[in-house]
Amino acid sequence: MQFLSVIPPVLVKVLDNINWVVVTIAGACMALPMIYWVLMIIPQKKYPEARVNHRFIVVTCARNERNVIGHLIDSIRAQNYPRELLDILVVAHNCKDDTAEVARKAGADYVLELNDPDPKHGRKGYALQLAFREILDNHPEYEGIMVMDADNLMNVDFVKEMNKAFDAGVKVGTGYRNSKNYDDNCIAGSNGMTFLRDCRANGHGRTRLHSTVPLAGTGFFIRREIAADMGGWNAFNLVEDFEYTLQLIDKKHRVQYVPKAEFFDEQPHGLKYSLVRQTRLGKGVFQLLWRYGPKMLFRFFTRFWLAYIDMFLYLLYPFVALLATFWFPAYYIFKGVLAFMAVDPTTCMNVFGRTNIFEINDLYGIGPVSMFKDGLYVMASDIDPVEKFIWNLTGNHTGWFYVLWSIGYQIIVYVIGLITIQNIVLLIVENKRVNYTKWYRALTMIILYPWYNLLVAVALAIGILTPKLTWRPTIHDRAMSLSDITGKSVKSATAAESTEIKTE
Numbered sequence: 001m002q003f004l005s006v007i008p009p010v011l012v013k014v015l016d017n018i019n020w021v022v023v024t025i026a027g028a029c030m031a032l033p034m035i036y037w038v039l040m041i042i043p044q045k046k047y048p049e050a051r052v053n054h055r056f057i058v059v060t061c062a063r064n065e066r067n068v069i070g071h072l073i074d075s076i077r078a079q080n081y082p083r084e085l086l087d088i089l090v091v092a093h094n095c096k097d098d099t100a101e102v103a104r105k106a107g108a109d110y111v112l113e114l115n116d117p118d119p120k121h122g123r124k125g126y127a128l129q130l131a132f133r134e135i136l137d138n139h140p141e142y143e144g145i146m147v148m149d150a151d152n153l154m155n156v157d158f159v160k161e162m163n164k165a166f167d168a169g170v171k172v173g174t175g176y177r178n179s180k181n182y183d184d185n186c187i188a189g190s191n192g193m194t195f196l197r198d199c200r201a202n203g204h205g206r207t208r209l210h211s212t213v214p215l216a217g218t219g220f221f222i223r224r225e226i227a228a229d230m231g232g233w234n235a236f237n238l239v240e241d242f243e244y245t246l247q248l249i250d251k252k253h254r255v256q257y258v259p260k261a262e263f264f265d266e267q268p269h270g271l272k273y274s275l276v277r278q279t280r281l282g283k284g285v286f287q288l289l290w291r292y293g294p295k296m297l298f299r300f301f302t303r304f305w306l307a308y309i310d311m312f313l314y315l316l317y318p319f320v321a322l323l324a325t326f327w328f329p330a331y332y333i334f335k336g337v338l339a340f341m342a343v344d345p346t347t348c349m350n351v352f353g354r355t356n357i358f359e360i361n362d363l364y365g366i367g368p369v370s371m372f373k374d375g376l377y378v379m380a381s382d383i384d385p386v387e388k389f390i391w392n393l394t395g396n397h398t399g400w401f402y403v404l405w406s407i408g409y410q411i412i413v414y415v416i417g418l419i420t421i422q423n424i425v426l427l428i429v430e431n432k433r434v435n436y437t438k439w440y441r442a443l444t445m446i447i448l449y450p451w452y453n454l455l456v457a458v459a460l461a462i463g464i465l466t467p468k469l470t471w472r473p474t475i476h477d478r479a480m481s482l483s484d485i486t487g488k489s490v491k492s493a494t495a496a497e498s499t500e501i502k503t504e
Helices: 009-041 069-077 099-106 124-138 158-167 186-208 224-229 240-250 271-303 306-315 317-341 345-352 357-364 385-393 398-429 439-465 482-486
Strands: 056-062 086-093 110-114 144-149 172-179 220-223 255-265 371-373 376-378 499-503
Touching: 009 186, 009 306, 009 317, 009 398, 056 069, 056 124, 056 158, 069 086, 069 099, 069 144, 069 482, 086 099, 086 124, 099 110, 110 124, 124 144, 124 224, 124 240, 144 158, 144 224, 158 172, 158 220, 158 255, 172 186, 186 255, 186 271, 186 398, 186 439, 220 224, 240 255, 240 271, 240 306, 271 306, 271 317, 271 439, 306 317, 317 439, 398 439
Parallel strands: 056 086, 056 144, 086 110, 110 499, 172 255
Antiparallel strands: 144 220, 172 220, 371 376
């Protein structure tokens, strides 16, 4: 009990107040996403049939992607869209394999080979900068630019649906990101579920509330005049797509969700690689917080557009993950230790010189202690059956009760339970589009996803604390065709003559 006697009550109160601030910040970051989930009951936005078929060029940046680039090009050539209005530009970026040659044989219209020995220029943003510059300077015939990753596959109506949004006046549109390989394992399924949540809940909600949708690196188009206004592509952060989103809204250009423009993306199926990717995300977004965060907050209070505060809160996510990883465990363990030390009322009275146990509780905020019975601090458990169950489970021990109630119960109910319910609803709503072949795999993913999400929070926190992170290209090894996913035959691409451009 000497432990309690050397801790000033004012220190405990200060820690309680800090925890209240931390909880408020975390709650603020979760507030808008919760609203977006509620908005799922509203029908998704429908774009009218296009009056004009516009001319697009599809840009893909590929590094050592010979296994998958041909299938992407096949899916582009299989689009229900006029062939003469859809061209392909591939940037083979510092490749050590024959990606460029495979792209030419598969039917890419233009192949740019970028070989830059500067390791600082190894990121995707530099390849996109080259592609945008080439299009804006030398190809005035294209009205819109589409960006796809080399491992992607377009569903047959992807461009048709994007053209509807384009014709309706959308400046920047992003599609529905489905996954190739939900069935690989629970890691691949969880990664796929993350993008499904982003599209169906967050993308839909943001578009309905006239906010902006963060670009996710692929599956989007931008109008030529908007790309020109942006000066091409000038985002080179570890998360260049989100940086470009911030640059867009700084110039009042909004990104909208196009729900019927479906494409498929390969998800990492290894836990180590998945978490390494999240450390990069945490580091990149945290860097953007200091660069763009104050500007987004200032813009919100001067322009009063929801997108600014939305993206500011989005920038706070890794910081909240850092707090959740370190602050919450430390704080609640500390309070749990206090509760353990205060179990014996006789000793407490000797230490504090008090006979009123409620004064002890008020001084140290040990927890929801409200009664004194049979020589123990106890809860008014008859009010809440869950609390009563935990009280009995811990053998009527106040210290264990506090730990389980404040940490375990709240995490399970408010984090694990909420996310699980959301995922069940999402899979019911999207059951026709999520390509699980076995129901038990979907069930496993639903159960494990919240726990995987906790690991992601730790990875984001580690990313923030890592002094230097180097960008590494994603390795894709799932050589799947669109027919493999949809189960429908798709016409194959016809090889076309490519234009070769080499840049040293």
